[in-house]
Amino acid sequence: MTPTTVIVGASLAGINAARTLRLQGQLGPIVVVDADPERPYDRPPLSKQILTGEWEPEKILLPAGKEDLNLDFRLGTRAKALDLASRQIILEGPTGALETSSFDSLVIASGASARRLPDTAGIAGVHVVRTLADSLALRAELDAGPFRVVVIGAGFIGAEVASSCRKRGLDVTLVEALPLPLERILGAEMGQVCAQVHIENGVDLRLDTGVLQIETSSVDGVERVRAVVLSDGTVVEAEVVVVGIGVTVNTQWLEGSGIALDDGVMCDNTLLAAPDVVAAGDIARYPSARFGRTLRVEHWETAIAGGEAAARRLLAEASGETPAVFDPVPWFWSDQYDRKIQLAGRPMPTDECRIVHGTTAEFRFVALYGDGDRLTGVLGMNRPRHVVQLRALFDEGVSFSEACERAAAL
Amino acid sequence: MRIVVDFDLCESNAVCMGIAPEIFEVRDDDFLYVLNENPPESMRAKMEESVQRCPKQAISIAED
Numbered sequence: 109m110t111p112t113t114v115i116v117g118a119s120l121a122g123i124n125a126a127r128t129l130r131l132q133g134q135l136g137p138i139v140v141v142d143a144d145p146e147r148p149y150d151r152p153p154l155s156k157q158i159l160t161g162e163w164e165p166e167k168i169l170l171p172a173g174k175e176d177l178n179l180d181f182r183l184g185t186r187a188k189a190l191d192l193a194s195r196q197i198i199l200e201g202p203t204g205a206l207e208t209s210s211f212d213s214l215v216i217a218s219g220a221s222a223r224r225l226p227d228t229a230g231i232a233g234v235h236v237v238r239t240l241a242d243s244l245a246l247r248a249e250l251d252a253g254p255f256r257v258v259v260i261g262a263g264f265i266g267a268e269v270a271s272s273c274r275k276r277g278l279d280v281t282l283v284e285a286l287p288l289p290l291e292r293i294l295g296a297e298m299g300q301v302c303a304q305v306h307i308e309n310g311v312d313l314r315l316d317t318g319v320l321q322i323e324t325s326s327v328d329g330v331e332r333v334r335a336v337v338l339s340d341g342t343v344v345e346a347e348v349v350v351v352g353i354g355v356t357v358n359t360q361w362l363e364g365s366g367i368a369l370d371d372g373v374m375c376d377n378t379l380l381a382a383p384d385v386v387a388a389g390d391i392a393r394y395p396s397a398r399f400g401r402t403l404r405v406e407h408w409e410t411a412i413a414g415g416e417a418a419a420r421r422l423l424a425e426a427s428g429e430t431p432a433v434f435d436p437v438p439w440f441w442s443d444q445y446d447r448k449i450q451l452a453g454r455p456m457p458t459d460e461c462r463i464v465h466g467t468t469a470e471f472r473f474v475a476l477y478g479d480g481d482r483l484t485g486v487l488g489m490n491r492p493r494h495v496v497q498l499r500a501l502f503d504e505g506v507s508f509s510e511a512c513e514r515a516a517a518l
Numbered sequence: 519m520r521i522v523v524d525f526d527l528c529e530s531n532a533v534c535m536g537i538a539p540e541i542f543e544v545r546d547d548d549f550l551y552v553l554n555e556n557p558p559e560s561m562r563a564k565m566e567e568s569v570q571r572c573p574k575q576a577i578s579i580a581e582d
Binding site: 124150152171408409412439441443448450490492493495496497499500 | 529530531532533535536543544545546548570571573575
């Protein structure tokens, strides 16, 4: 009998796990399950090129999803429960029918879902951006030319949605509960720069401001958003609201299964969550020796690397090889207006932040983050060459002060 | 093998440069330059990694 692998999640981590298993010679069935009915697609364009209308959905299909890898796709199918002892998973198909599927090994890559505001379910005009369907639904409303879009949350998704709306010439109010956007990720100094980028691009930015209520009106029997009431009492009228307040991991189906959960699936440093069970992508939490704490990384590149590493972990188990440690340098990019923000590493907001190239005034610079003399982050705004070159310093074990000197010499 | 970059898609994230700086170079003008369009066969693994890790799917390998 050839072993069967079930992969829950057909997005970047899951599809790359499948591809790696196949290319590394796994002959048995590979079942790829995803609640999303669409063929595997790439998410970064959902808040950018898909929203602006520059790209059609066909263009974001993942190449690995189109390769002939002999995968058994179960799309529109949700994982409902896991029985570790009997190595069975309960699936709910598109019609609601339940099915039990047996596996020899399991890849958990069920990702995360967009958080929503309470009591807004079913209100027309209120959107999140996580799936292709989400993005297309929002795009259809933007096509109609609303007089104002309110974006709630100035994190990366909110910032990119605001940017895409501005590119379409729409008026945007961007509401952020924290005193500065991205403060928890980039610290106050860089948060201030990101705030300025929004303002320079004509966004009505409301910082340190919460949302009290979504006001609605009934249009042709449909309850539709009319305005957003902010914590300072201001009422912002809008036809469209986009909520970008983070994600929650899709671990419901794992509760009570014996898989350890703590804001993600707890893995060891090789992405193993249980014997013959691995996790990858947004859902995987692993101990990082590099950063001295557990990390759960929601970045695009980490999903690919994690999917590949998780597959290799299963193969190492089968062949008796020593498994590789998973501890890459996290890296992501975010395109906002005409600025490209890239961050390598994982700084704490309280880390020292030193500008080593360019100036924040021209919105083209490189900043390094350090915790004592340990390098923790490389941030670039429209400086891709420097970010990629300085990212390599993490693996060289270079100190913060030496990294600053090396950066100045680039 | 020949490296083909779709410059309409490329947005200079410089991931490829991190993988194979001998072949890919993003310069201070923020544009990508391919330093050697015909890398030696010994670099195939790095070229395939560059194809896979390009956030814009802008790199491909032609066999000719």
